[in-house]
Amino acid sequence: MTHVLFTKHEDTLNNALAAIETRGYWSPFAEMPSPKVYGETGAADGEAAFKARLNQAFQLDQPTNGETIGAEQSPFGFQLGVRYPKADVDTLIAAAKTAQQSWRAAGPKTWVGVSLEILSRLNRASFEIAHSVMHTTGQAFMMAFQAGGPHAQDRALEAIAYAWNELRRIPSEAHWEKPQGKNPPLSMQKRYAIVPRGIGLVLGCCTFPTWNGYPGLFADLATGNAVIVKPHPGAILPLAITVRIARDVLREAGFDPNVVTLLATEPNDGALVQDLALRPDIKLIDFTGSTQNGTWLERNAHQAQVYTEKAGVNQIVIDSADDIKAVARNIAFSLALYSGQMCTAPQNIYVPRDGIRTTDGHMSFDDIAQALAGAVQKLVADPARAVELLGAIQNDGVARRIEEARSLGRVLVESQPLEHPVFSGARVRTPLVLQLDAAKDASTFTGEWFGPISFVIATDSTAQSLDLAGSIAAEHGALTLSVYSTDDAKIEAAHEASIRGGVALSINLTGGVFVNQSAAFSDFHGTGANPAANAALSDAAFVANRFRVVQSRVHVAPKAAGAEAGQAA
Template sequence: MTTNLNKKKLFIGGEWQEANQYYDLLSPFSRKAIAQVPLAEKETVLKAIECARYGAKEMKKLTALERSNILARAAEIFEKRFEECAFTLAKENAKPLKAARGEIERTIETYKFAAEEAKRIYGETIPMDAAKSGKGRFAYTKREPLGIIAAITPFNFPFNLVAHKLGPAFAAGNAVVLKPASQTPLSAFITAEIFEEAGLPKGALNVVTGKGSVIGDVLITDSRIKMVTFTGSVEVGLGIKEKAGLKKVTLELGSNSAVIVDSVNDIDAVVSRCVEGSFAYAGQVCISLQRIYVHEDLYDEFIHKFIENTKQLKIGDPESESTDLSALIHIKEAERVEKWVEVARKEGTEIAYGGTRTGAILLPTIIKNVKPTQALSCQEAFAPIVSVNSYKTWDEAIDLVNDSLYGLQAGVYTTSMSKAFEAVERLEVGGVIVNDIPSFRVDQMPYGGVKNSGTGREGVKYSVEEMTELKLAVFIL
């Protein structure tokens, strides 16, 4: 254990508290220790839940305007601490500064959306006299907060994906117990500092860091928790679903997103977007572009320009202003995908570019004509790797995209309006992006998938609906 590092504390009941044990947080890029992070024990998590119960009562007392103002102040403080937040991302999850700044901009925007949404949580009147026995009665609905929400978040967008859970939860008047990914706790602690300064009631946010096997099971099974919102792997998501009982559960579980390039007006612009979608943040994005299906008439030109464009990417230190791509979150992840590439190579699949690894850095990798059964196609890579296949017919392209256990988002490039609408109808995904890559997301849109990509929707308005309960009132006039 390193002793001269910045020693962090748990945030429970509005107080910063030390733990009995700590672990050294290592930079994914340099592998140097950057902080000491507390390991929460079961008793600590139970205390956090009890504090959240008090916090939930205080949140429910706040007016819509008061909740909105807290979220707006948090967004303002994030703006003041912008560069600090961006460099924190570069250190704890090796996100290049250009991408890190983009995440902080989206985080601020997400909290602003939440501040606005807090003011428009509506009910409706019910026309009771539409039923024979409803004459002489008046009814309306209202939305009420659930109480305590457990938020379990991933490493890849530790500010903005936390915002997608905290923002709507606070807008609706809930309290949250947040368990951030073990590799990215620093962003969660900064978020807690910001909400403390913004005037969030004590107990409304509690941050517990440590082992998922210790913290996760307590949060999922405790009866005081009314909802679990989780972003992560299919395996963990299935475990949560099995253990959660009657709790509400929202799961965002990833994908192997695909795009169809059928017909285009500007192939250079399409290539540029596809390179961005494939390799941004080293492919560690739930909607990272992993499969590209190009019409055979465009294929040769597309693959040539795609390789040349990829060669221009700058690889290196995430704290450098020019870096486009850096280390994966852990060397084991780079080794895993490297093995997938070697298996594909032995099976005769052509590695058109990349495929080599140095430590935790995997070169951006382009593979031609991958078989649908190979791991590089049918499993989620979560790495800077993409397959580029050709197809003959439109029906074939649709079938290739749908031949997946996942269904988060898909993209389609076409100059045909009828094909665009047909793609929306036929593609088995939660979102179809027409004339852009599936990696496109703005933070007010509904976001979520089908099949093994999860259940429920994020996007501030839609999360508020998930995080509230509908109550009916009926009056005899």
Template sequence: MINTELMRVTSLIEGKSVTQEQEKTMEVINPFNGEAVGKVSLASKENAKKAIESAHQVFHKTMKKMPAYRRAEILSKAADLLEERTEEFAKVLVLEAGKPIRDGRGEVGRAVQVIRFAADEAKKIEGEMVPMDAAIGGENRIGMVRRQPLGVISAITPFNFPLNLALHKLAPAFAAGNTVVLKPAGKTPLSAYMLVKLFEEAGLPQGALNLVIGNGSEVGDVLVTDSRISKITFTGSPSVGIDLRRKAELKKVTLELGSNSPNIIFNDGDVKAAAVGLVRGAFAFSGQVCISAQRIYVQRDVYQDFLEQYVPLVEKLVIGNPVEETTDIGPMISEAEAIRAHEWIEQAVKAGANIVTGGNRKGTLLEPTILVNVNQDMKVVCEETFAPIVSVIPFDTEEEVIAMANDSKFGLQAGVFTSDINRAMRVAEEMETGGVWINETSTYRQDNYPYGGVKLSGIGKEGVKYAIEDMTEIKFVGIKLG
């Protein structure tokens, strides 16, 4: 059983709860049944400024001077603690995000791995020697390049992977010696609160991680524009990300802004493997995944074969209460989002699309939906659905499908199924995306490779090693010998 007792959480500055005379509160709602599972005290602009000042002071007094082995020890301890509390965190993900319990455990497992990657990388941050005598006049000079932490990092995280995506920002930041002010999504602040407490228990200095729970309109600008912030790392919508980048001015920025990922199945590909993989690839966490398979392009002579294998697998998915071990598909994050997605299906049907399976909504539950006979102008194709909706589209030639796949304002990840290595590499080269998987769905992500998009999918890279590189600054030191 999952504990349904109301959690009461606040923002945290230097480990202390933030309280205010005129307290503004917000309820955290279970997306499946609409019940309140948490009550949050909302932060003010002044709270956000105090969180930044605290992180700024701790960076200069403590974190930037902390040796690598100590940062690695703290991260390793945090990973051990999180692993021990897998069930506790997984259950909170069920309550606040509506994530099926099996997927919740999977997210915690990945989160543990992210921290352990960061602990390893903390001890590998290297510089280099510059051959000064390669330049005329460089004799008797030594040059070295060192990597140093940036300072205070503002981390703004989404609801769909509230634990793992937070750690993709926090763990590399601490590995590099930075401090962080974390603003979680308003719908999923409970796991963030627990995570901050866990890092404190692991030995992270108080103030190195401060939690600000508040409305974007109230605290968002402070966390972007304050001069003490050195970098902003944000996962969310393109409209917010673009506005954030404009306000950030010369600060470093990493933006992950979503996609409508294409997956291409050629007639020489493993159709069965593609069909099996794309069940989860399109519908895991009700499609609320940035790299969820949204557009499936199938070469015409295997198109019908693919649908005949794919549809029955999708129809076997169990929809229902995310608490149940047998549940595959739980609720969307809110009824408003489910209504929006259902309206997009109806609009597509009115414009000529056909529903092969699914298409029905009950509250926050939207059936996994397969559409055919779609066109490029439909929202279910050209926008990010962020819902359990996939379109299956036939194609004839390699050139045609590359053009169709690239005809998008997004470009995060893609999947390609083929047994021809030459074709695989040709298509991978031509795809306008930050990443391409061969014989794997676009939805697959490991936490140790560079992850990030092009076009409207964002700028910068996550993936622990690559995030650390962007969370450090290069400094040159030269010595003239006597």
């Protein structure tokens, strides 16, 4: 029973399956907002669609108590004013349970086909989603388009491909025939039913609502589960648009659209989320957010499979370099990109206090610190260009953290507010870079300082730098580790540190790739091997436990020729 939507997207699926095995570069979704791909009027239409949603009730034909809810504020300085249908938890769970019945029965090819169709519709909505991501997360437009649109869609497709890769390996039936010597064989027909877990809960974050939310959403859907999407109260719109599109596709395909529902909330929704997360019907939880909340879910939501991405301390080890300017440029870009509000952004930069070797000769610790500082300052010197890189600070908490961090060490680069040339109320800050010392500041740099805050840390040696990198990743979590060295032995030692810390390693990035970037189908995002995440995006473990197999067996006539003769005897 191959669903028409499975057939429609089968080539894409097969390409994705090939990509996750070879892990070379591949993407079906164009990352450039080009009119050739997205249509001559795509950009204008998407912006208009976004603007039309402002200060309006968001139309979503799903269970609601009749009230509306929502208090999103653009980090670029205005209220979104979008009001979402308010739903109570009991009603939403009941609706999801009902919808899940026929969805479950539809089977793997339908789950996958419908998921892929939703994804292709999301791709067409990339501009509208880009504006909604921009004005909830504070990402500059280009990043909001890429990370919120095609790159998030890549991660979704990757999760679907992994799900299908597991589903397709379970035969729907089997003939089992066990020889019994001269007697007729024991012969049974077996059926294997894929049974989804039930209802999944996706808990979105406020910085990458689609990129971090899609893998769990689509892994759940593609394995036959219903999903309640609970966005961060500060970044509802991108996921509300997503839910709306998913419901359209489900309805068109003949399913109860309550397979996917939205639970919009306002700030301080912690008690509501904790109540929801412990409901017996919630069998899967995908969470991106704070260590405190993620760990609470891991330790309390025993009825569910829980996948978390939490805080971490990303690190750079500078041992030696061919071209320190290229090193500094690359690092500065990583620090400035979306104001360090990426879970992959570096924070701790270790430099030996005695300095390093470069092709231009020995450079002191201060030389390196100044090179980094200079590169950051250069990058943000022109406000009009800077804001396209920095974006805006997502929330006041991050802005306050910058203030708090100022006194932690010697200031190498001061953080300053910038005037946004288009959005006068935008909350823009340049990166803060401080100097610390490994000998005395461990209590500061072993924690995450989320936002545009980084530390250049003097160490006794590269050996100490790598030791710190490995142990901090292992104990406090990390999503990225970066090393700069011209010495193969040091790079091999960095490999060992990355394995000890369970963290992905980037080596000598001086070109157009930045440590913050993680490419779907090739880079595993997170390892599940340190406290920053208990899962990776995506791998077999991320999907294989979202469904179970329930089998049946019944005696049938033997098939083997010799066997039948035996039975006749």
